[in-house]
Amino acid sequence: MLKVITGNEAAAYGALLCRPKIVCAYPITPQSRIPELLSEFHAEGLLKGEFINVESEMSALSYVIGAAQAGARVFTATSSQGLAWMHEGLHWAVGARLPIVLVNVNRPLAPPWNLTCEHTDSLSQRDTGWLQFYCESNQEILDTVIQAYKIAESVTLPCMVCLDGVYLSYFAESVDIPDQSKVDEYLPPFETTLAYDNRFRMFRRTPAEPLDYEQYDYMTNRYQLHKLENTCIDTALHSNEEFKLHFGRGYDPVEEYKCEDAEVVVLMSGSAVGTCRYVIDMLRDDGYRVGLVKLKMFRPFPKELVRKALHGREKIAVIDRDLSPGEGGIIYQEVKGALNINTRNHTTPVYGFISGLGGADISVELIKKAILYMIKEDPPEDEVIWLGKIKNVRADQDENTINIS
Amino acid sequence: MKILSIFPETEYLQSPHTACTGCGLSVAIRYFLKAIGEKIVFVMPPGCASVIVNIPKRAISYKGQPIGLLACPFGAAATFAAGFKTGLTMVGDLETVVVPWAGDGATFDIGFGAVSAAAERNEDFIYVCYDNEAYMNTGNQRSSATPKGATTYTNPFPVPKNEHKKDIMLILADHNIPYAATMTIAYPRDFMRKVQKAKGMKGFRFLHMFTPCPTGWRFPTEWTMKLSRLAVQTKVFPLFEVENGNRFILNKEPARIPLEEYLKVQGRFSHLNNQEIEEFKEKVEQRWEWLKWLGNYKNNRPEEHRGKYDGE
Ligand code: SF4
Numbered sequence: 001m002l003k004v005i006t007g008n009e010a011a012a013y014g015a016l017l018c019r020p021k022i023v024c025a026y027p028i029t030p031q032s033r034i035p036e037l038l039s040e041f042h043a044e045g046l047l048k049g050e051f052i053n054v055e056s057e058m059s060a061l062s063y064v065i066g067a068a069q070a071g072a073r074v075f076t077a078t079s080s081q082g083l084a085w086m087h088e089g090l091h092w093a094v095g096a097r098l099p100i101v102l103v104n105v106n107r108p109l110a111p112p113w114n115l116t117c118e119h120t121d122s123l124s125q126r127d128t129g130w131l132q133f134y135c136e137s138n139q140e141i142l143d144t145v146i147q148a149y150k151i152a153e154s155v156t157l158p159c160m161v162c163l164d165g166v167y168l169s170y171f172a173e174s175v176d177i178p179d180q181s182k183v184d185e186y187l188p189p190f191e192t193t194l195a196y197d198n199r200f201r202m203f204r205r206t207p208a209e210p211l212d213y214e215q216y217d218y219m220t221n222r223y224q225l226h227k228l229e230n231t232c233i234d235t236a237l238h239s240n241e242e243f244k245l246h247f248g249r250g251y252d253p254v255e256e257y258k259c260e261d262a263e264v265v266v267l268m269s270g271s272a273v274g275t276c277r278y279v280i281d282m283l284r285d286d287g288y289r290v291g292l293v294k295l296k297m298f299r300p301f302p303k304e305l306v307r308k309a310l311h312g313r314e315k316i317a318v319i320d321r322d323l324s325p326g327e328g329g330i331i332y333q334e335v336k337g338a339l340n341i342n343t344r345n346h347t348t349p350v351y352g353f354i355s356g357l358g359g360a361d362i363s364v365e366l367i368k369k370a371i372l373y374m375i376k377e378d379p380p381e382d383e384v385i386w387l388g389k390i391k392n393v394r395a396d397q398d399e400n401t402i403n404i405s
Numbered sequence: 406m407k408i409l410s411i412f413p414e415t416e417y418l419q420s421p422h423t424a425c426t427g428c429g430l431s432v433a434i435r436y437f438l439k440a441i442g443e444k445i446v447f448v449m450p451p452g453c454a455s456v457i458v459n460i461p462k463r464a465i466s467y468k469g470q471p472i473g474l475l476a477c478p479f480g481a482a483a484t485f486a487a488g489f490k491t492g493l494t495m496v497g498d499l500e501t502v503v504v505p506w507a508g509d510g511a512t513f514d515i516g517f518g519a520v521s522a523a524a525e526r527n528e529d530f531i532y533v534c535y536d537n538e539a540y541m542n543t544g545n546q547r548s549s550a551t552p553k554g555a556t557t558y559t560n561p562f563p564v565p566k567n568e569h570k571k572d573i574m575l576i577l578a579d580h581n582i583p584y585a586a587t588m589t590i591a592y593p594r595d596f597m598r599k600v601q602k603a604k605g606m607k608g609f610r611f612l613h614m615f616t617p618c619p620t621g622w623r624f625p626t627e628w629t630m631k632l633s634r635l636a637v638q639t640k641v642f643p644l645f646e647v648e649n650g651n652r653f654i655l656n657k658e659p660a661r662i663p664l665e666e667y668l669k670v671q672g673r674f675s676h677l678n679n680q681e682i683e684e685f686k687e688k689v690e691q692r693w694e695w696l697k698w699l700g701n702y703k704n705n706r707p708e709e710h711r712g713k714y715d716g717e
Contacts, residue, residue: 021495022488050491054484055522062481062519066448066488069475072495088478 001177007168008033010138010175011077011103011161014145016041017183018101021072024052024063029115030165031079031105038075057082061089061102068098073149073190076100079165080107080121087125090158094129095221099152099159099190101145102130106270106321107165108358116359117165119270119322123298123330129225131159131232132299134269138168138175140251143243147251149187150239155232157225164321166359167271178247186246229300236297253297254305258284262291264374265310267335268319269295272355272362276319279367290371295331303338310339315349317374319367319387321356328352328384351380353404355387362387369404412597413439417472422464424457427626429616429633430535431457432590437533438465438472440600445502446473448486450516452508453542453618454535473501480515482507483523486530502604503530509550510540513571524580527608531600534573534611537618545621552641553688554681555673557621562676569688574613574647575699581650583608587642589615591633595644595656602646615642623672635667640693645700653700664689 005013012034015023023042025035042051049072054060057078064074078086083104093100108118122132131151135141144161152159163169236253244250258280259265266276273294283290293309295302310316320329327333332352339350351374356362366387373385386403417438424431430453438445447465449455455476458465465472477485486505493501512520512534520532539557540546546559549571560566578585583606586599603610617632619625624632636642637657641664644656664686668674677685 022491024488049495052487052491053526055518058481059484059519059522062478062484063488063491065481066475066477066485066490067492067495068488070489070492070496070498072492074492089481092478 001179002174003177004172004174005138005177006033006170006172007135007138007141007163008105008170009037009172010142011145011163012037012041013175013177014142015075015077015101015103016047017142017178017180018075018146018149018187019048019073019184019189020075020101021049022052022064022067022074023047023049023076024054024060024067024074025077026054026057026060026082028057028079028082030107030169031077031082031103033169034077034103034105057085058089061086061093061100064100065089065093065096065098068093068100069096071190073153074100075102077103077105079105080109083121083125084109087128090125090128090130093158094225097156097225099149099156101148101152102158102160103141103145104160104162105165105169106162114358115165117167117271117321118357118359119162119320120324120330122160122162123322124324125160126299126330129157129229130299131155131157131236131297133159133161133297134295135161135163135168136271136273136294136296138171138173139249141168142175142177143247143249144251146183146187147236147239147243149190150242151232151235153190154239155228155235157228157232162270164271182246186243232300233297233302233305236302251296252305253295253302254309255294255296256309257292257294259291259293259309261289263289263313264315264317264371265291265293265313266317266319266367266371267293267295267306267310267331268321269298269331270321272319272321272367275362275364276367279364279371282364283368283371288371288375298331298334301334301338306335306338310335310348313348315351315374315378317351317353317370319353319355319362319370321362323354323357329354349379351385352383353385353387357388360388366404373404412593413442415439415467417443417465417467418458419464419466422457423460424453425618425620425626427619427629428453428457429590429618429629430454430537432629433535433596433614433616434458434465436590436593436596437600440597441502441504441531441604443467443470443472444500445504446475446489448475448477448482448489448503448505450477450479450482450505450507450511451542452511452535453537454506454508456542479511481519482511482516483519483528483532486532487523487526487528490528490530504533505530506533506535508540508542509534509536509538510546510548512536513549513573520577521580524577524582524609524611527582529607529609531603531610531612533614535614535616537616537621538570539618539621541618541621552685554677554685555622556676557673565676572692574611574645577611578647578650580609582611584646584648585611585613586646587613587615587644589633589637589642589644591630592637592644592657599646621673623675624670628670632667632670635662638662639664639667640689641667643693643696645696651703651706653696653703655696655700659693
């Protein structure tokens with residue numbers, strides 16, 4: 001069924017189709033519509049499980065952790081400050097190996113207050129061990145939620161689906177909502193191996209009990225986790241192939257767009273990828289051999305796939321909608337790390353752009369400027385190139401900063 | 406003697422466990438499990454209890470099978486347990502009793518928002534707060550359950566705690582939860598009865614357990630039971646129950662025992678001078694009078710049950 005819905009609504013429909021037994025979320029701008037719509041589904045009887053209202057994000061996550069521990073399929077959603085408040089629980093869900101699906105609507109962290117879009121909130125949770133996916137369109141949001149359950153439950157790890165605040169969460173587009181029966185075929189009911197077993201009054205697998213020092217020590221837990229994370233990329237690829245068979249569409253962890261003969265490529269994530277596709281088309285018309293690499297999966301970082309996509313290019317640009325202050329872009333660092341492991345004397349210049357922080361528009365013009373800058377300048381003048389308007393920067397602070405606005 | 410028959414023989418708390426000698430909490434765990442049986446899952450935030458029953462190995466078991474126990478983040482016992490209970494219900498297990506078992510720090514302080522919210526939602530479990538009046542697991546730090554005048558390692562002499570204990574019972578009872586009760590290990594029959602009463606009910610049940618801690622309070626280990634009893638007799642820790650926030654039952658009439666009996670044996674109060682002891686006494690008397698007044702007032706409202714002392 002085709003329906004014009006917002007990104008938040010796409011996330012809620014995605015969750016509904018996965019038949020979670022327990023939905024527990026605390027509203028926060030710009031995510032509020034997700035729990036609102038799910039509670040409407042619950043009131044109408046469409047959502048068969050329980051819908052729980054709690055008093056905070058930490059409680060929302062704690063609630064679903066408890067429920068997942070009992071063996072139920074669960075769903076929660078949050079954004080920004082809320083995700084930060086969940087931080088302790090985020091680590092917990094991973095250590096206890098619970099296949100929770102969480103939708104995060106990307107928004108900056110205060111101060112100053114800002115209710116729009118930026119990826120730092122979820123990217124800065126990268127070391128918790130949650131799987132992370134970033135979406136480009138509302139259709140992708142709905143589909144990724146369904147895929148997220150598939151992946152999370154097959155590797156028994158929690159999974160975060162991220163979407164851009166405002167740009168996706170509030171903007172509506174036409175989305176194909178698949179039939180329940182089709183989703184059921186793709187995603188069978190959750191058979192847990194972690195749940196509490198009443199007959200034996202104990203948990204069948206010990207990771208759920210981090211206090212059980214005797215049987216399951218911390219280092220073993222982390223070792224297994226690390227090994228497992230590396231297999232998640234294969235799982236994601238596999239689940240996506242299966243998804244394609246069922247629904248006729250899919251999203252690779254790393255997607256290449258017009259990259260076959262591209263000399264320079266841009267790598268980025270989130271809703272601005274759509275804008276970038278348009279810019280690539282434009283520049284191709286002008287005779288530039290440019291391509292786009294879309295990074296959908298951020299954790300575990302698909303190193304091999306990124307290396308393959310970037311192999312043999314003359315120049316690479318990474319446009320980050322996030323910032324690790326003093327360091328630059330988070331994805332930029334990850335990409336550099338991945339390339340350097342591959343070839344110790346890797347010489348392809350990587351241009352790190354920071355753009356669109358706090359919801360600033362990553363416009364067609366900006367992306368075009370960035371690409372032309374990359375083609376013209378050799379090597380980049382600085383590690384961090386600010387793409388957009390910076391107001392009131394003092395001259396002495398400005399000397400090492402290149403502003404492209 | 407009839408009540409004695411509800412005192413099951415089975416021992417669930419096995420030796421060795423890692424409680425300090427004379428620990429009141431270990432006795433509480435023992436009584437509690439006897440009264441409630443083996444079909445339970447504890448949800449334990451960090452605290453003495455989680456250490457006692459789980460390190461170096463699971464010390465609570467039934468016929469060789471460990472009793473269910475889930476660890477949870479410090480501030481999340483109530484919510485975690487609520488999720489677990491709902492999860493169990495959704496996967497078809499209606500039988501298992503879920504018991505968040507948290508210390509005073511996890512209940513009065515860091516987890517308070519979650520406890521209050523779970524009470525407001527009337528989540529279906531028995532919330533147990535074992536109150537040793539400080540964070541003993543982290544080595545004796547003050548909590549909002551520490552009485553005014555006590556020293557702890559974060560309120561060392563000559564700067565004892567300067568604030569009164571938070572009245573958690575009345576705060577939670579005012580959430581109109583089905584059941585709230587205070588209990589302590591020196592009154593095992595009363596203890597058993599309250600646990601079993603709670604077990605027979607639905608919704609949010611709150612048990613406030615007073616568990617003397619020789620290590621933190623600095624008293625001789627053989628005084629645990631004695632202090633537990635003295636706390637009730639001197640009105641420091643009155644035994645009472647509140648049903649639905651509006652029926653008060655005061656269980657024990659205090660004895661005419663001077664408060665000094667309770668205070669003098671504890672190192673944490675040894676610095677108190679006469680004037681400070683008088684202040685302590687006054688506060689204790691005030692609270693007792695308030696409880697009686699409140700009990701009378703609530704019980705005598707027309708549609709409610711008449712007030713009474715449950716007596717011995
Ligand atoms: S510190 Fe106190 S409460 Fe903790 S185990 Fe020792 S005696 Fe018991």
